[in-house]
Amino acid sequence: MCSEIHLLSARSAGSKRELTSLHFGLNQNRKKVYIQASLHADEIPGMLVSHYLRQRFIELEALGAIEGSIVLVPVANPIGLSQDVQGTAFGRFDLATGLNFNRGYQHLTPELIKRIGDELSLDPAFNQQLIRRTAAEILAALETHDETSELKKTLQSLAIDADIVLDLHCDNQAVMHLYTGAPLADRGLALAAFLQSHALLVSKLPGDDPFDDSCSRHWWELQDHFGESKSIPLACQSLTVELRGETDVNHEFAKQDADAIIAYLQHEGHISIGEGRKVVAPPAICVATPLEGVEPLVAVHAGIVVFIKELGSLVEAGEVVADLIDPITSQVTQIRASVSGVLFARVARRYVQAGARIAKVAGKLAYRTGNLLSA
């Protein structure tokens, strides 16, 4: 293992921060895996999974079992991690700008189209290298003027030439669920199976340029633009892994999740397990469903939330998921799902204001448009 320190420019005098990336493998071929934890810095399960992944990667490296290279960023957001406001972690948004740390990554497709059009060949391996090299050049030339933009540029640059990108997050209270690009759904199901994920939410355009999408979307967008006459592979399997809820931080879960990720990397050929042997994915407990089919259940007035349905349960359209109780009038409102699907996430707070999204149900039918991710 070797580590690299990426210095971020100081936002204020005397407060320089740095990002650390850990690099494993002898890099004997071009295969690459990129994993980062806690981009939303108050989402801690990924950091503990990284702790176990690091140990496993060191062992696997000593055995010569890592094909290519694996890059692990155990703390993807040192800026957000330092934002402790009077005892409360504030790691989702940049305090200085109000911007979400997982939005606003570079959409590379327009510039790639300009730069590579004449150079594409009929050889997918050549095109893959051309696109990766050009994407890296575009990011390298990007001017940044503050430490958060520099952090985002550094993270995207570290991941942009990877075959597999895993961005480890969690929700408030949740069962395991994953997000990925719709064209990557089939291959994403293997990771969903290893992690025993309750939902695999897919979209071709989630909106707001989250990290995972910005590592992978240009591959299918270039396919769509140049058509089948040019052989362009889907060269980046990028997924956001929601490691349950924010307090689901324990050794059992973290070891289990690290083992599942290792098994997935073996399955995908990034970690060797010996001549002739194969890792078989267990049966998945979910199917891919559209992000456009997720129903955010909304509090129609302020009140105390009492959940009726447990996380991971299947709800039918019309079923009550929670009661919302006005503490002054005692008015009780039943919050019902309008789609059938898996209740995969809900808020941790038990008093909410009017308009708050209190739970999410993964429906099978797409019905939403626009920006599909929460703030």
Ligand SMILES: [Zn+2]
């Ligand atoms: Zn997150």
